[in-house]
Amino acid sequence: MIQNLVRPNINRLTPYSSARSEFKGKAEVFLDANESPYETGYNRYPDPLQWKLKQAISTLKGIAPEHIFLGNGSDEAIDLLLRIFCEPGADHIIILPPTYGMYRVSADISNVAVKEIPLRPGSFQPDVEAVLAEADAHSKLLFICSPNNPTGNSIRPGLIRELTKGFPGIVVVDEAYIDFSAQESAIRLLPEYSNLVVLQTFSKAWGMAGIRLGMAFASEEIIGYFNKVKPPYNINQLTQEAALKALDKQEAQEAQVKQLLGQRTLLQQYLGGLPFAERIYPSDANFLLVKVEDPTGIYNYLVDRGIIVRDRSRVTLCEGCLRITVGTPEENERLFRALVEFE
Ligand SMILES: Cc1ncc(COP(=O)(O)O)c(C=O)c1O
Structure with missing residues (x-):
């Protein structure tokens, strides 16, 4: 009841x-x-x-x-x-x-x-x-x-x-x-x-x-x-x-979701290739949880480049992790270029 x-x-x-x-x-x-x-x-x-x-x-x-x-x-x-x-x-x-x-x-x-x-x-x-x-x-x-x-x-x-x-x-x-x-x-x-x-x-x-x-x-x-x-x-x-x-305009929404899913896969591949990325967790959402060597260092470095991600490294079971929302192809490209230079 x-x-x-x-x-x-x-x-x-x-x-x-x-x-x-x-x-x-x-x-x-x-x-x-x-x-x-x-x-x-x-x-x-x-x-x-x-x-x-x-x-x-x-x-x-x-x-x-x-x-x-x-x-x-x-x-x-x-x-x-x-x-x-x-x-x-x-x-x-x-x-x-x-x-x-x-x-x-x-x-x-x-x-x-x-x-x-x-x-x-x-x-x-x-x-x-x-x-x-x-x-x-x-x-x-x-x-x-x-x-x-x-x-x-x-x-x-x-x-x-x-x-x-x-x-x-x-x-x-x-x-x-x-x-x-x-x-x-x-x-x-x-x-x-x-x-x-x-x-x-x-x-x-x-x-x-x-x-x-x-x-x-x-x-x-x-x-x-x-x-x-x-x-x-x-x-x-x-x-x-x-x-x-x-x-x-449901078709427009569906097309955007489809594009985001494609970008999510691409971003997973990009990030997976970076030497300081220790783990990219599988995602069913529009963001990726990424375990890196120096989360706070990377977070601050990205902020200096005008790119904001979420530092989740102090959250239980997410130690060392950043949460990165999937953006437009241009935004993801910009994030990736910045991260390659961080190397
Ligand atoms: C799991 C989850 N639930 C709810 C919300 C908030 O949703 P709303 O914008 O509808 O309040 C969020 C926003 O980040 C979320 O991650």
Whole structure:
């Protein structure tokens, strides 16, 4: 029962009822929301539940709009999950480091404890037994990032299933990089597991990080809780319009993903040939984790050349590593030329 995992105050909550959600239907004169009557293109509040956009996403993903929540980035969905399920000072979340940093930051902001079960060194796959042994009635959320940031690998589907089946709380599969992966989305597992939430985003393969739009896919019951706690107009009209436009040009997005995947392979080959590159980890994402002899030296050298990569060398299991995002062919070429000169 999902309801039993939800914080009691959220179950009891009477949500804010906005003017635009109280009236549905057709009308000509809107004097209900204290908006300006003067037309600017933006004088009205946006659709609080973004039905038109959800319809378009529904068609793309093959899942009904009632199973979709849209957030101000997936970061908003992560924060709301903490606020729906985790009682501060009592419950905890489980994360699998090295992984995306916002799970811990969101938990810290909410005063929710974080238990860490590191991925297995080498394979970067979860230790299912260790995770399930650690889990108890206060383990409300388990974050699985697949493909994982910063390691780049996908988590094996069998392990995602085992974890979702055995975990007493909600399992969140963060698929921010799924469009760069050959692996199928965990969205198709939703009918089987009522405790599963899948996150995706417009920030990566869709090239729309600036509009802040994240997606959560889950049971209608879980989506209902998201809608209950979200700020009424969390997705602004500009974002809704820009996303609809982007979705209209799906071929352009697919072509860019294809080019990035080609560049990823090329960059893997380039970097593999450099004598100071000790290991290029396989990647299902739009970045590469690269182990080098002198990460900080290379990082600073590249900064001097106007090229910024991410120094991950102080992250557990990523000692000595830089994380390099795949750029345009020209950008990758420029990075490579700089690195050859570093030799
Ligand atoms: C794994 C992962 N999840 C979520 C995000 C953030 O996504 P959004 O821009 O939708 O908030 C990132 C961004 O780097 C990420 O790496």
